[in-house]
Amino acid sequence: xxxxxxxxxxxxxxxxxxxxxxxxxxxxxxxxxxxxxxxxxxxxxxxxxxxxxxxxxxxxxxxxxxxxxxxxxxxxxxxxxxxxxxxxxxxxxxxxxxxxxxxxxxxxxxxxxxxxxxxxxxxxxxxxxxxxxxxxxxxxxxxxxxxxxxxxxxxxxxxxxxxxxxxxxxxxxxxxxxxxxxxxxxxxxxxxxxxxxxxxxxxxxxxxxxxxxxxxxxxxxxxxxxxxxxxxxxxxxxxxxxxxxxxxxxxxxxxxxxxxxxxxxxxxxxxxxxxxxxxxxxxxxxxxxxxxxxxxxxxxxxxxxxxxxxxxxxxxxxxxxxxxxxxxxxxxxxxxxxxxxxxxxxxxxxxxxxxxxxxxxxxxxxxxxxxxxxxxxxxxxxxxxxxxxxxxxxxxxxxxxxxxxxxxxxxxxxxx
Numbered sequence: 001x002x003x004x005x006x007x008x009x010x011x012x013x014x015x016x017x018x019x020x021x022x023x024x025x026x027x028x029x030x031x032x033x034x035x036x037x038x039x040x041x042x043x044x045x046x047x048x049x050x051x052x053x054x055x056x057x058x059x060x061x062x063x064x065x066x067x068x069x070x071x072x073x074x075x076x077x078x079x080x081x082x083x084x085x086x087x088x089x090x091x092x093x094x095x096x097x098x099x100x101x102x103x104x105x106x107x108x109x110x111x112x113x114x115x116x117x118x119x120x121x122x123x124x125x126x127x128x129x130x131x132x133x134x135x136x137x138x139x140x141x142x143x144x145x146x147x148x149x150x151x152x153x154x155x156x157x158x159x160x161x162x163x164x165x166x167x168x169x170x171x172x173x174x175x176x177x178x179x180x181x182x183x184x185x186x187x188x189x190x191x192x193x194x195x196x197x198x199x200x201x202x203x204x205x206x207x208x209x210x211x212x213x214x215x216x217x218x219x220x221x222x223x224x225x226x227x228x229x230x231x232x233x234x235x236x237x238x239x240x241x242x243x244x245x246x247x248x249x250x251x252x253x254x255x256x257x258x259x260x261x262x263x264x265x266x267x268x269x270x271x272x273x274x275x276x277x278x279x280x281x282x283x284x285x286x287x288x289x290x291x292x293x294x295x296x297x298x299x300x301x302x303x304x305x306x307x308x309x310x311x312x313x314x315x316x317x318x319x320x321x322x323x324x325x326x327x328x329x330x331x332x333x334x335x336x337x338x339x340x341x342x343x344x345x346x347x348x349x350x351x352x353x354x355x356x357x358x359x360x361x362x363x364x365x366x367x368x369x370x371x372x373x374x375x376x377x378x379x380x381x382x383x384x385x386x387x388x389x390x391x392x393x394x395x396x397x398x399x400x401x402x403x404x405x406x407x408x409x410x411x412x413x414x415x416x
Contacts, residue, residue: 004074007033007129014055018122018131025051027133031112033073034081034130040088040111040145077129078364085109087398090144090197092152092188094132096123098359098381099151099203102388106395111145119373120380126366136187141194148398149391150192150200153382154184189223198258198402199394202251203382206235209249220251229253234267236390238383242360243275243323246383250390254397263397268389278320280357281340289348291339296346299336315339317347327358332375352378360385 010016010033016026025047032048035041049065056065063069075081079101091100091113100110115121115132125131133139192200209217224231231253238246254263291299299315315336316325324338327350331337335349338358342348350358352367352374360383367374 004072005070006074006076008076010070018125020118024133026131030130035111036071043145075129078127078366081109087148089149089151090147093154095381096120096377097128098384099387102384103391105388106391111147119369120377122368126368141191148198150197152188153203154188193227198255198398200253204249206247206249224253228256232265238386239273239323240270241385242358242383243277244358245323246326265397276321277318277324280354289351291346317341327379329376329379331379332372359383
């Protein structure tokens with residue numbers, strides 16, 4: 001058996017560092033490293049080889065740019081790929097990997113991931129050893145490997161009916177897929193149409209249902225049904241898994257060609273709220289997280305002004321025995337929505353590690369970015385244990401229909 005090479009050593013040797021200049025070459029290389037023996041390597045091998053050759057030239061590495069010098073790999077990262085996965089999934093609009101973490105915990109192998117933000121990519125690579133591809137709108141669906149589950153938390157955007165009206169005027173037929181062009185949901189729909197995953201799970205803000213007077217959600221449902229999927233959706237609150245009130249709509253779809261209506265999927269039942277914000281707080285806190293007198297006075301005056309007008313805007317001084325408000329990506333600005341009271345001094349904002357805990361990330365999750373970027377990333381992320389609870393029921397449906405077939409036909413070897 002060949003000796004395993006540590007990913008940390010390969011990362012150092014090839015100077016794998018994610019920044020704003022990072023292109024898809026690094027994504028091709030790391031995706032090949034993670035998928036070189038599992039049946040999807042052909043999607044990455046040629047481009048990965050070309051990129052590796054370029055790196056050797058750039059870094060003056062005298063050895064031939066041959067994969068045999070790098071494979072197989074010992075994944076000394078917080079969340080290595082499973083050795084014997086039960087299913088394959090792709091991670092779209094991946095952020096920092098909250099949904100990937102959930103499905104990896106369930107025994108899945110991620111075979112493709114996409115995220116446009118370079119700072120989020122940096123955090124993703126530090127934890128999973130894989131650099132996401134960039135802008136999904138620029139990626140051809142034929143370049144994406146086959147997978148069992150498509151996952152994505154896509155941005156909420158209105159759909160224009162201009163294109164539909166024009167087609168109607170010309171007497172041409174149109175599908176709901178036409179209505180979604182120019183939005184990021186269209187990219188999810190085109191990938192589903194081409195790759196036909198057995199199931200998908202999409203996550204979005206609760207307001208998606210009422211967005212654009214309900215038209216947005218109507219078009220989404222109609223498009224997915226037109227693609228011949230049975231749709232289930234429900235608004236779920238993360239407060240049953242972490243001490244945070246965080247409502248999100250989860251949309252789950254099952255391919256009618258594969259399941260033939262035999263799935264018995266149900267969203268997980270929620271128990272009692274048993275978490276408190278005090279459970280996630282660190283004992284040692286740097287003074288820099290305490291609000292300055294100027295900021296604290298401003299927030300109090302701002303709240304008074306809006307209260308006088310009958311508005312509900314204002315800071316959220318958290319009850320330590322209760323749960324917090326929803327953490328948002330704007331938390332880095334002043335921390336106003338979740339402030340922690342402190343005896344004898346101004347309240348403080350959460351530390352990045354506490355934000356990670358508030359979303360259900362384990363303490364082994366690496367935070368390699370600045371506080372401001374970390375606040376944005378966790379504010380944009382998901383309650384990972386909630387995603388895992390939903391995912392458990394989805395995976396059970398796949399394994400129930402498919403038996404042990406996936407497990408037998410899809411295993412990752414350790415030999416090159």
